[in-house]
Amino acid sequence: MQATTQLFQTASAGECAEILDFWLNECSLDQAPDTQTVQQWQQLFQQRGNKFNRLASLCQQWLNETDSL
Template sequence: MNELNDLIQTGTISDIRETLDFLLNECSLDETPDRETVQIWAQILQQRGGKFASLAKLCEQFLQETVA
């Protein structure tokens, strides 16, 4: 997931949004990222701030919907 972490840290909002939409909503269950990974992404996006905060909320929503 290093490439994905790099994308979350440095990518454009449109690239990240498209990737998150696929990973959190469209891919098969065996490809869905684990909760810990999504939590890390949410933290990174929150730290990036501004327009990326809305993407952090997508991660948080996913985490709420997939309560372990």
């Protein structure tokens, strides 16, 4: 996950959105990120601002859904 986090620091919003969608919605449960990692991604996207705010919201939605399981 460290490589993904590093990628999120520099990649375009479109590229980040595609990768984030995979990790949050498409990968198997044994490959899925833990809540701490998704919280880190959310903070990173919030810091990047603008187009990345939508991605931070997706992270929050995933965290909310995970908490309710």
